[in-house]
Amino acid sequence: MTAPEVGERIVELRVQSRADRLRVVRAVVAEAARSAGASAPCVRDMVIAVDEACQNVIRHAYGGRPDGEIILQISRLDDRLIFDLVDFAAPVDASVIRPRDVTEVRPGGLGTHFINECMDEAVFRPPPAGAGNRLWMTKRIE
Amino acid sequence: MTAPEVGERIVELRVQSRADRLRVVRAVVAEAARSAGASAPCVRDMVIAVDEACQNVIRHAYGGRPDGEIILQISRLDDRLIFDLVDFAAPVDASVIRPRDVTEVRPGGLGTHFINECMDEAVFRPPPAGAGNRLWMTKRIE
Amino acid sequence: MDCEIRDEGGVAIVALTGDVDLETSPRVRGALLDCVGAKRSVLVDMSGVSYIDSSGVASLVEAYQTARKSNTKFGLVQVSEAAMRVLELARLDRVFAIHSTLADGLKDVGG
Amino acid sequence: MDCEIRDEGGVAIVALTGDVDLETSPRVRGALLDCVGAKRSVLVDMSGVSYIDSSGVASLVEAYQTARKSNTKFGLVQVSEAAMRVLELARLDRVFAIHSTLADGLKDVGG
Ligand SMILES: Nc1ncnc2c1ncn2[C@@H]1O[C@H](COP(=O)(O)OP(=O)(O)O)[C@@H](O)[C@H]1O
Ligand SMILES: Nc1ncnc2c1ncn2[C@@H]1O[C@H](COP(=O)(O)OP(=O)(O)O)[C@@H](O)[C@H]1O
Numbered sequence: 001m002t003a004p005e006v007g008e009r010i011v012e013l014r015v016q017s018r019a020d021r022l023r024v025v026r027a028v029v030a031e032a033a034r035s036a037g038a039s040a041p042c043v044r045d046m047v048i049a050v051d052e053a054c055q056n057v058i059r060h061a062y063g064g065r066p067d068g069e070i071i072l073q074i075s076r077l078d079d080r081l082i083f084d085l086v087d088f089a090a091p092v093d094a095s096v097i098r099p100r101d102v103t104e105v106r107p108g109g110l111g112t113h114f115i116n117e118c119m120d121e122a123v124f125r126p127p128p129a130g131a132g133n134r135l136w137m138t139k140r141i142e
Numbered sequence: 143m144t145a146p147e148v149g150e151r152i153v154e155l156r157v158q159s160r161a162d163r164l165r166v167v168r169a170v171v172a173e174a175a176r177s178a179g180a181s182a183p184c185v186r187d188m189v190i191a192v193d194e195a196c197q198n199v200i201r202h203a204y205g206g207r208p209d210g211e212i213i214l215q216i217s218r219l220d221d222r223l224i225f226d227l228v229d230f231a232a233p234v235d236a237s238v239i240r241p242r243d244v245t246e247v248r249p250g251g252l253g254t255h256f257i258n259e260c261m262d263e264a265v266f267r268p269p270p271a272g273a274g275n276r277l278w279m280t281k282r283i284e
Numbered sequence: 285m286d287c288e289i290r291d292e293g294g295v296a297i298v299a300l301t302g303d304v305d306l307e308t309s310p311r312v313r314g315a316l317l318d319c320v321g322a323k324r325s326v327l328v329d330m331s332g333v334s335y336i337d338s339s340g341v342a343s344l345v346e347a348y349q350t351a352r353k354s355n356t357k358f359g360l361v362q363v364s365e366a367a368m369r370v371l372e373l374a375r376l377d378r379v380f381a382i383h384s385t386l387a388d389g390l391k392d393v394g395g
Numbered sequence: 396m397d398c399e400i401r402d403e404g405g406v407a408i409v410a411l412t413g414d415v416d417l418e419t420s421p422r423v424r425g426a427l428l429d430c431v432g433a434k435r436s437v438l439v440d441m442s443g444v445s446y447i448d449s450s451g452v453a454s455l456v457e458a459y460q461t462a463r464k465s466n467t468k469f470g471l472v473q474v475s476e477a478a479m480r481v482l483e484l485a486r487l488d489r490v491f492a493i494h495s496t497l498a499d500g501l502k503d504v505g506g
Contacts, residue, residue, distance in 0.1 A: 011166050014154040019418035020177060024153050026414075026446070027173035031166045044480060051448055055417050102486045105460070107453035110485050114449055117484050161307035168303075168335065186369060193337055197306050244375045247349070249342035252374050256338055259373050 007077030010036065017058045017068035017087070025072065026051055029083070032074045033141075036081055042142045045118035050083050052111040053122075053135050056097075061089035061133055071131075076141075080120070083137040091132050094124035149219030152178065159200045159210035159229070167196055167214065171225070174216045175283075178223055184284045188223065191260035194253040195227050195277050198239075203231035203275055213273075222262070222280045231274040236266035286332075287315050295357075295393055296324045297386070301332030304340035312340060316347035323356055325393040329386065331362035341374050348380060357393035361386050397443075398426050406468075406504055407435045408497070412443030415451035423451060427458035434467055436504040440497065442473035452485050459491060468504035472497050 010032045015021040029050045033043040054070060062068035073084040099113035115122050119137040127134035152174045157163040171192045175185040196212060204210035215226040241255035257264050261279040269276035285308035286301040296319040304312055319326045326347065330336075344360070351358035359381035363371065371377045383389035396419035397412040407430040415423055430437045437458065441447075455471070462469035470492035474482065482488045494500035 009158070011163065012156040013170075016151070019416070021153065022416055022418065023177050023414065024170060024173045027169045028155075028166060031169035035162060035165050041480075044477065047446075048448070048481065048484070051416070055448065055450070058417065105456060105487070105490055107456040107460075108449075110449035110452060114481075114484050161305070164305055164307065165303065183369075186366065189335075190337070190370065190373070193305070197337065197339070200306065247345060247376070247379055249345040249349075250338075252338035252341060256370075256373050 007075035007080075007082050009073060009075040010081075012071065012073045014069060014071050016066060017062040017070055018066045019055075019058060021070075022051055022054060025054055028072070029074065033081060036076055036141050038081070038141045042139070046081065046083070046139055049115045049118035049122070049137060049139070050085070052114045053083075053085050053137065056111050057085065057087045057089070057133070057135075061087050061092060063089075077138075080138045080140050083119075083139075085135040085137070086127055086131045087133050088130070089132040091127070092124075097124075149217035149222075149224050151215060151217040152223075154213065154215045156211060156213050158208060159204040159212055160208045161197075161200060163212075164193055164196060168193055170214070171216065175223060178218055178283050180223070180283045184281070187260035188225070188281055191257045191264070191279060191281070192225050192227070194256045194260075195225075195264075195279065198253050199227065199229045199231070199275070199277075203229050203234060205231075218283075219280075222282050225261075225279040225281075227277045227279070228269055228273045229275050230272070233269070233274050234266075239266075285311070287312050289315060289319065292386075292390060294324065295390060296322075296326045297329055298326060299329040299332065303335040304333060304343075305335060305337045306339050309337070309339040309343050313343035313346065316343060317350060320347050320351045320354070320356055320358065323354060325357040326351065326359070327383075327386065327389045327393060328358075328360050329362055330360055330364055330367045333364045333367040336367045336370050338370075338374070341370060341376065344380070345376070357381075359383055359389050359392060361389040396422070398423050400426060400430065403497075403501060405435065406501060407433075407437045408440055409437060410440040410443065414446040415444060415454075416446060416448045417450050420448070420450040420454050424454035424457060427454060428461060431458050431462045431465070431467055431469065434465060436468035437462065437470070438494075438497065438500045438504060439469075439471050440473055441471055441475055441478045444475045444478040447478045447481050449481075449485070452481060452487065455491070456487070468492075470494055470500050470503060472500040 029047045033046045071086040075082045100109040119139045121138040125134045125136045171189045175188045213228040217224045242251040261281045263280040267276045267278045288299045348358045361383045399410045459469045472494045
């Protein structure tokens with residue numbers, strides 16, 4: 001059984017770092033959020049944030065390498081869902097990842113901003129032994 | 143990287159042996175099958191078979207215990223999808239599991255029959271070390 | 285999954301919407317057996333069934349058999365494509381009275 | 396994801412259907428830049444967009460900016476709710492010309 005701090009696991013998912021796996025990731029996030037009672041707009045924001053976080057792992061952490069492992073664990077803690085995203089890429093300096101000014105119109109650089117807007121919390125945490133990075137996102141179920 | 147015999151993994155999913163996790167399982171199977179190019183009827187049959195197989199694990203292998211681990215790996219081998227379902231319950235004698243005569247009308251006893259009808263192949267295989275049972279199902283992508 | 289019961293001229297119309305699965309079928313079973321137990325004719329509206337599994341089918345079979353024993357009418361109306369596939373797999377598409385419209389169903393059960 | 400291009404009185408209507416994501420947005424980017432590069436006015440029909448991510452939005456921004464540089468018209472029509480949420484997140488709902496009907500869009504680009 002999982003410790004309370006970690007919440008009750010709904011599902012754990014493993015995929016490789018490929019763009020064509022994101023559909024499956026989105027389907028899982030959507031169904032897990034729905035089954036936890038989230039409304040359609042809340043489900044949608046959770047899907048957006050996790051998709052963008054996975055994209056960043058695919059493009060930046062793994063640099064486009066298609067065979068990196070991505071582990072997403074979705075759990076519930078009281079009235080929140082926790083999205084715990086782990087990769088096995090080289091550890092990144094989280095301080096360099098910051099959303100850009102979105103009032104400036106240019107292509108790219110929106111992912112981090114979307115994640116921050118769509119989740120209540122999104123922080124890098126010490127990864128489990130052997131892993132590279134761990135992004136911890138939470139959002140209240142509404 | 144996975145060996146050719148095992149196919150190319152699309153996704154691996156872990157859930158506990160609870161009825162309220164089956165929605166997420168179905169969503170993953172449906173999206174994985176769709177992204178592999180399966181038609182709607184083919185997707186539907188894959189969903190039915192995997193759902194019934196998971197139900198059997200929940201009700202029979204784990205006997206209704208809600209905290210058993212279920213691992214589903216979906217992979218692609220040429221023109222087939224492979225659904226590899228592992229549990230950690232006590233090993234079952236696979237020879238006692240057989241579909242009943244469905245022309246006899248009575249409630250229950252349909253799961254195994256559905257699995258056999260919906261998949262091309264469904265066999266128990268030696269489970270990985272530490273696991274209890276492993277049901278190996280394949281179906282051509284149509 | 286929603287399971288709504290309404291009355292049409294003494295016939296219980298049980299409308300199922302969503303996924304009837306291992307989690308939700310006990311509610312369907314309870315509702316159907318209540319209606320059948322009250323000796324009411326029952327029509328199950330399956331137009332909104334997006335998914336039904338063997339446990340959902342078992343609930344239908346149990347209600348059907350209980351109805352037969354008590355000479356009560358039991359039928360299915362407007363069976364969705366997804367549900368029909370499963371009834372066919374269970375070889376029940378020839379066992380249940382299946383009506384394509386509610387009107388046909390009501391005529392059959394004499395409601 | 397489908398990306399279909401048709402002509403309406405010299406205006407390229409690019410209709411997107413399905414999920415515009417990291418996998419599929421390169422095709423959208425290519426189609427949009429081709430149309431803009433050919434100096435055609437472009438209207439992107441987004442009524443069928445079930446999902447769009449930051450890479451899809453980046454493709455729209457790139458086409459929009461390329462169009463501006465070459466004095467070509469670029470607009471969005473019938474933006475689905477799912478897509479509108481993402482444009483709002485990107486603060487682009489005030490930047491792009493967004494029309495609720497194709498007729499309005501065609502009027503605006505003078506097609
Ligand atoms: N998971 C990650 N691993 C490594 N670097 C990252 C990660 N996520 C974001 N970054 C860095 O932060 C920058 C901003 O990311 P983002 O806002 O998602 O926009 P974009 O990915 O379009 O550049 C990226 O360009 C990248 O340098
Ligand atoms: N995964 C399993 N582990 C243990 N026993 C099983 C398993 N699957 C099926 N069985 C056995 O086979 C029987 C037939 O299964 P099934 O056809 O699915 O119908 P039902 O589950 O409704 O009984 C079950 O009653 C059970 O005894």
